[in-house]
Amino acid sequence: MSSGPDTTGPAPVVDESTIRSRKRFARRQWARRWLAWRRVVALLLLIAALVAAVWLVYFSDVLAVKEVEVQGTSTLTAGQVREVAAVPSGQPLARVDLDAVRARLEAMAVVRDADVTRSWPGGVTIDVEERVAIAVVDLAGRTRGMDAEGVVFRTYPKPPPDMPQVSMSSDTSGDALREAALVVEALPSEISRRVDHVEVATIDQISLVLRDGRKVVWGSAEESEAKAEVLAGLLEQPGRTFDVSVPGQPTTSG
Template sequence: MEQEERAARRTRRRFARRQWARRWLSLRYVLAFLLVVGLVATSVWLVFFSATLQVKKVEVVGNELLSDGRIREIADIPLGEQLALVDLERADARIGSLAEVRSVDVTRTWPDAVRIEVVERTAVAVVELAGRLRGLDADGVVFREYRSAPKGMPRIRPGGGAGTDALKEAATVVSALPEDLATRVDHVEVATVDQITLVMRDQRQVLWGSAEESELKAEVIDRLLAAQEASVYDVSVPGNPTVR
């Protein structure tokens, strides 16, 4: 009888343990679910409502032509806005529309800042337009103004028929010139896209033609200028240059 009672007690204890294990397993799932919900709710609150993750500063780097204030004004990123809600693409497009800007990257810097990294255009020549000296970059984009032409920088003189494409072609030509040759150029006359002439500081002229094969033309004219005295050098066909 006593053995039967002990066996019954053991059975009841085992049953109770199994019941508790099942209850704990169910409770564990509920606790895990509540923990996940709590974490999600906390994250949502932090990202979209908490002052901790609001924009407190807008950092601008890489700019020289444009002031920090000008870039912040164009970006139009309000301080106090939730960092997660800042429209980076809109700010990027607004800054990228500035003529001085070649490229821009607007990013979030957690927990409370926006970083604007600007790459500005670099002038390879100056061009006179409507009585103003403007900088021209290697892509043919006019983007800044000068009071006087920087020393050693070629000046482009467009003719009446020279449009945007011709200026871009001239910029490609100037970009292809080695530095020692570029500094010897007084100005570049541009009639059309395929009628480009370099006028050297000693008044010798180089008929360049179009920007096609500009690197080869630069090599040819560098050798010709050193080897032969002439008034006009024609390298429009670099494989068959002529002088006169």
């Protein structure tokens, strides 16, 4: 019985160039696989870094509020500002609601504007602009300070001697009071120091009563600069009442 072909012969001989080719192919395959894995590893490291950064900034106490610095106060104390601002100590700085802090501060009558900023790594800076009184007004038996916007914001134990007073009736509107504030703000210093008080009836019925008893019919706050120039000349003339409500046609009487 005949046997099948002999398969036990010697293995084929592989030359050196083939071996080198196979090695180069294997290296290329490994390089491609490593490149793909390297991208995955880099992406995982990036995600881990982002997660760590978010945790550090928004949830850890490493960058939490430790200090609240107050600037710009004069009438208020830093303690009063901090109390109203109510910045939560220990809260991550990035999560502090700066708009809410600003709104609480600007709700105070004495505060005209408040700027609230983060001061990394653990502080909040509050820069307050307080209102400045330019006149005083008697409200319900109390002497109150009024700023250039007509906002009444503070109480004086007695009227300051260097500040004009605004006299109004119980039915004087807020708009008329603001108009009076504009008039007082527009007065040059040489006239302002001669004013005892400002009488306000309506927006366009505002008068100045001087310290010597003479009266100036001013009208509204419109053309206040021109009115002041005209009045400066009239005050050197005799008369008890000066009407500069129409600065181009001033009148004197009394």
